[in-house]
Amino acid sequence: MSVSVLAVGTPYVVADRAEQLANTLYNAIVKRNSVFVPTIFAGAFAFSIGFDVGITKFWDTWNKGKQWKDIREKYVEA
Protein backbone atom coordinates (compact mmCIF):
# COMPACT_ATOMS: atom_id res chain seq x y z
CA MET A 1 0.00 0.00 0.00
CA SER A 2 1.50 3.37 -0.94
CA VAL A 3 0.69 6.65 0.71
CA SER A 4 -1.53 8.89 -1.32
CA VAL A 5 -0.05 12.30 -2.05
CA LEU A 6 -3.55 13.75 -1.90
CA ALA A 7 -4.17 12.43 1.59
CA VAL A 8 -1.44 14.02 3.70
CA GLY A 9 -2.56 14.19 7.29
CA THR A 10 -5.63 12.00 6.71
CA PRO A 11 -6.00 8.36 7.71
CA TYR A 12 -6.24 7.17 4.09
CA VAL A 13 -3.19 5.26 2.89
CA VAL A 14 -4.31 3.85 -0.45
CA ALA A 15 -3.04 5.50 -3.64
CA ASP A 16 -5.87 5.17 -6.14
CA ARG A 17 -5.35 3.63 -9.55
CA ALA A 18 -5.19 6.95 -11.39
CA GLU A 19 -2.50 8.25 -9.09
CA GLN A 20 -0.49 5.05 -9.46
CA LEU A 21 -0.72 5.26 -13.24
CA ALA A 22 0.21 8.93 -13.13
CA ASN A 23 3.21 8.15 -10.94
CA THR A 24 4.36 5.34 -13.25
CA LEU A 25 4.07 7.55 -16.30
CA TYR A 26 5.79 10.44 -14.56
CA ASN A 27 8.73 8.35 -13.39
CA ALA A 28 9.10 6.59 -16.72
CA ILE A 29 8.64 9.46 -19.15
CA VAL A 30 8.42 12.93 -17.62
CA LYS A 31 11.07 12.86 -14.93
CA ARG A 32 14.06 12.92 -17.28
CA ASN A 33 13.77 15.69 -19.84
CA SER A 34 16.11 13.64 -22.09
CA VAL A 35 13.34 11.02 -22.23
CA PHE A 36 10.40 13.44 -22.30
CA VAL A 37 11.47 15.44 -25.35
CA PRO A 38 12.33 12.43 -27.58
CA THR A 39 9.08 10.76 -26.52
CA ILE A 40 7.20 13.80 -27.76
CA PHE A 41 8.98 13.76 -31.13
CA ALA A 42 8.60 9.99 -31.48
CA GLY A 43 4.93 10.37 -30.62
CA ALA A 44 4.56 13.04 -33.28
CA PHE A 45 6.27 10.76 -35.82
CA ALA A 46 4.03 7.84 -34.94
CA PHE A 47 0.88 9.98 -34.94
CA SER A 48 1.67 11.51 -38.31
CA ILE A 49 2.05 8.06 -39.91
CA GLY A 50 -0.91 6.51 -38.13
CA PHE A 51 -3.28 9.40 -38.73
CA ASP A 52 -2.30 9.62 -42.40
CA VAL A 53 -2.88 5.91 -42.98
CA GLY A 54 -6.20 5.99 -41.17
CA ILE A 55 -7.59 9.09 -42.82
CA THR A 56 -6.38 7.98 -46.29
CA LYS A 57 -8.13 4.63 -45.90
CA PHE A 58 -11.32 6.40 -44.87
CA TRP A 59 -11.08 8.91 -47.75
CA ASP A 60 -10.53 6.16 -50.32
CA THR A 61 -13.44 4.13 -48.99
CA TRP A 62 -15.76 7.13 -48.82
CA ASN A 63 -14.88 8.17 -52.41
CA LYS A 64 -14.72 4.70 -53.95
CA GLY A 65 -14.80 4.75 -57.75
CA LYS A 66 -14.41 8.51 -58.04
CA GLN A 67 -10.63 8.95 -57.98
CA TRP A 68 -8.10 8.59 -60.82
CA LYS A 69 -6.51 5.55 -59.24
CA ASP A 70 -9.86 3.75 -59.43
CA ILE A 71 -10.52 4.46 -63.12
CA ARG A 72 -7.00 4.62 -64.56
CA GLU A 73 -7.12 1.02 -65.89
CA LYS A 74 -9.67 2.13 -68.48
CA TYR A 75 -7.36 4.77 -69.89
CA VAL A 76 -3.82 3.40 -69.51
CA GLU A 77 -2.28 2.56 -72.85
CA ALA A 78 1.00 1.03 -71.68
Add this chain to the structure above:
Amino acid sequence: MSRVVYHPVPPQGNVKRFLRTWSTSMGLWGAGAGITALYLLSVTPLVKREFLTKVPVLGSYFEDKTPASDKPF
Protein backbone atom coordinates in the same frame (compact mmCIF):
# COMPACT_ATOMS: atom_id res chain seq x y z
CA MET B 1 40.05 15.44 18.03
CA SER B 2 39.41 15.25 14.25
CA ARG B 3 42.14 14.87 11.75
CA VAL B 4 41.87 16.25 8.23
CA VAL B 5 43.65 14.15 5.66
CA TYR B 6 44.01 15.27 2.09
CA HIS B 7 43.34 12.55 -0.47
CA PRO B 8 44.84 13.65 -3.79
CA VAL B 9 42.63 12.93 -6.81
CA PRO B 10 44.35 12.04 -10.06
CA PRO B 11 43.25 14.21 -13.02
CA GLN B 12 41.24 11.36 -14.55
CA GLY B 13 39.14 11.38 -11.42
CA ASN B 14 37.32 14.48 -12.66
CA VAL B 15 36.74 12.88 -16.06
CA LYS B 16 35.41 9.70 -14.47
CA ARG B 17 33.09 11.65 -12.20
CA PHE B 18 31.79 13.73 -15.11
CA LEU B 19 31.11 10.60 -17.18
CA ARG B 20 29.45 8.80 -14.31
CA THR B 21 27.13 11.76 -13.82
CA TRP B 22 26.36 12.67 -17.39
CA SER B 23 26.90 9.68 -19.71
CA THR B 24 23.34 8.37 -19.39
CA SER B 25 21.86 11.78 -20.04
CA MET B 26 24.17 12.44 -22.99
CA GLY B 27 23.28 9.08 -24.51
CA LEU B 28 19.56 9.74 -24.17
CA TRP B 29 19.85 13.22 -25.66
CA GLY B 30 21.88 11.82 -28.54
CA ALA B 31 19.18 9.27 -29.30
CA GLY B 32 16.60 12.02 -28.96
CA ALA B 33 18.47 14.26 -31.37
CA GLY B 34 18.56 11.36 -33.83
CA ILE B 35 14.83 10.78 -33.54
CA THR B 36 14.12 14.50 -33.92
CA ALA B 37 16.36 14.82 -36.98
CA LEU B 38 14.75 11.77 -38.57
CA TYR B 39 11.28 13.17 -37.96
CA LEU B 40 12.09 16.65 -39.28
CA LEU B 41 13.89 15.26 -42.33
CA SER B 42 11.37 12.52 -43.09
CA VAL B 43 9.76 14.73 -45.76
CA THR B 44 12.88 14.78 -47.92
CA PRO B 45 13.04 12.26 -50.79
CA LEU B 46 16.64 11.40 -49.92
CA VAL B 47 15.85 10.26 -46.40
CA LYS B 48 12.68 8.53 -47.61
CA ARG B 49 14.46 6.65 -50.40
CA GLU B 50 17.70 5.75 -48.67
CA PHE B 51 16.64 5.12 -45.12
CA LEU B 52 12.97 5.05 -44.27
CA THR B 53 11.90 2.55 -46.94
CA LYS B 54 14.38 0.09 -45.45
CA VAL B 55 12.76 0.12 -41.99
CA PRO B 56 11.02 -3.30 -41.63
CA VAL B 57 7.45 -2.50 -40.59
CA LEU B 58 6.95 1.11 -41.67
CA GLY B 59 9.02 0.88 -44.87
CA SER B 60 6.08 0.39 -47.18
CA TYR B 61 4.45 3.61 -45.99
CA PHE B 62 7.36 5.69 -47.28
CA GLU B 63 7.61 4.03 -50.69
CA ASP B 64 6.67 6.07 -53.73
CA LYS B 65 3.75 4.14 -55.16
CA THR B 66 2.58 6.48 -57.92
CA PRO B 67 2.98 4.79 -61.32
CA ALA B 68 5.67 6.24 -63.57
CA SER B 69 3.12 7.29 -66.17
CA ASP B 70 1.37 9.49 -63.60
CA LYS B 71 4.43 11.53 -62.74
CA PRO B 72 4.80 14.94 -64.39
CA PHE B 73 8.63 15.06 -64.32
